[in-house]
Amino acid sequence: MLASLLVNLGLVTLAASPISALAFPGAVGFGSIATGGTGGTSYVVTNLNDSGSGSFRDAVSESNRIITFAVSGYIVLESAVSLSSDLTINGTTAPSPGIGVMAGEVSASDQSNIIIVGMRFRQGSDDPDTGKSAFNMGDAANVILDHCSFAYGQWDTVDAVGAVNITLSNSIIAFPIYQQFGAHVETGPATYFGNLWVSAHNRQPLAKSNTQYINNVIYNYQAAYTTADTSGSFYHDIINNYFITGPSTSSASDRYYQIQSNQYAYASGNYGDATNDGVLNGAQENEIGSATVLSSPWSSTSTSMVKWTAAEAVTNVLASAGALPHDQVDALAITQVQSYGTQGELYGDQSDTGLSNGGYGTL
Template identity: 70%
Template sequence: MRVLISAFAIGLPLVSGLAFTGAVGFGSFATGGTEAYVVTSLADSGTGTLRDATSVSGRNITFSVPGYIVLESPISLSSDTTINGQTAPSPGIGVMGREISASSKSNIIIRNLRMRQGSMETDDTKSAFNMGDATNIILDHCSIEYGVYDSVDAVGAVNVTVSNSIIAFPIGQQFGAHLETGPATWYRNLWVSAHNRQPLTKANTQYINNVVYNYQAAYTVADTSGDFSHDLIGNYFITGPSTTSASDAYYQIDDNQSAYASGNLLDSNKNGVLDGSAANTIGSAKVLSSPWNSGSAAIASLTAQQAYTTVLAGVGASPRDSVDAYVISIVESLGTEGAIIGSQADTGLANDGYGTL
């Protein structure tokens, strides 16, 4: 049954200022919800389910059950929603099969949620997570795998942060993330085995302490008349078996763009050893002598080498499950393993590639 209680009663602080302690970037002031709702069922719909929980704005959602929620249709979130996946008992909570959408909504906080769309999706125009035309959104410590159209679709999104998250093994278009409008912050994320869009960003952007592995194209702007500014600091790009041109770590970045790049490394030799060299020439972008955003230097607290260690140790939803463990193991091969896949089943993991919770 559905349970509604006071947020104070379960020890969850009401949001004041930052979305949560440690939140950074343009989405960090998302306010989320305050009316506590406990998800008590893994069913697709009905009382006590995630679908019911997100059907009304203003809710702060926790979980008393662990496991996968198999979606029969997409879930459309309401504005002013907080999803606290970290409250689920071990081994954690996830959704599989269909899209989670925050399209045209505002003030949403999602933490420690696994979103795994995969080949169960019946609509190839849907993404694992869609926040098109949304405002004030933060995803933190999420695990987003097997996206069909994009892993993350954010065209028209304003004030977005994606932090400490895994974006890996997209199928379908095999794209990581597509964001337009912005501004946006991508912070300490792990991007693995995508054809392109890690991310595609037509926006003023902070891209700080990310790790990108086995890319065909990584940080991308693509053909655009827009003149955007980009802070790229302390990122590590690592080629893998699917990488055909190491220089496509920065892809289709023309002289309409302005970039501040510092401390980025590229490991291009696929030799099983982390031994990258400096990679701070960002296409033909205008070179900025200092970050375009005054907050970028403050959150860029790690070198690229430190980012590799920190990201692999703590990225994604907790506790780490078999899918995320597989992602990490591929990256740790440092160029010798990995593939861009067409189905989650290609991983060889249990439950047709979705893994079990």
């Protein structure tokens, strides 16, 4: 459904619609200004090979491309893949059950104007480089990742040190291994909208930037929204998110973690459920650590971006976040969230999930 919707909305033919100010219709946040492969050529990925003609690696090796997929399944990476600038990567065009990459990092570092929709990024321990992440965009600019699924990141699941104008929206960030970190953005500004965060030790996200954090659902956290030792003062709009504890949560109050008085936060409509009783029955939780309280959002676009109450976000994010249709990894994450406190754990390796294909699940 998502594929046909985005095709109908014009994402695939983005090059023919340069008048749009958005990366694609419905795009939100600071990364929505990404132009992707507008005006470029089309490239169809025709096989699941690691390299060579028709491969994903070959597709992203040159700028100014709109990339679609004629195949479905996992692309098993033998080494990290580096993206070029000015790319649109539309995973929703892959035949059911969709497309993903596993066993390596995909990197947009030092690149700009990248649009990625409907992709699965599953690094895992099959990647021997523990210093890499599932998706890296260090020093990148103008990047939007929408309806993507990230899992088994070793360093961070999503890493974006020095990144400018970033959006992570309608995505699933689940089951990081090794350091067990979710996402890390420095510099910014950055937008996180409508995402599902599941079972991480910390960094959901680590927000060392001016940040919009709206309509996210965070489950089985040890530390969720974090600023830590930022060495800088940043502004945070934290609106209508739902924080739900799970078996791995040691302190429910760590939904906001290491946030000092040099941070400025507008917080409204956020809920926390700390009962672990199998029922969603939280209460408002809008005290953001020691942050200096703002009486109104710092960003002029934050209020208009809100789509749901926190409770509505749980329903809608569980139904529609991530690459669609949901595969085994995402289905496991969603099932654990729907237990509302009774299921879930922090995994040390993807194989610990017990899923097929060594824990990666089968596409």
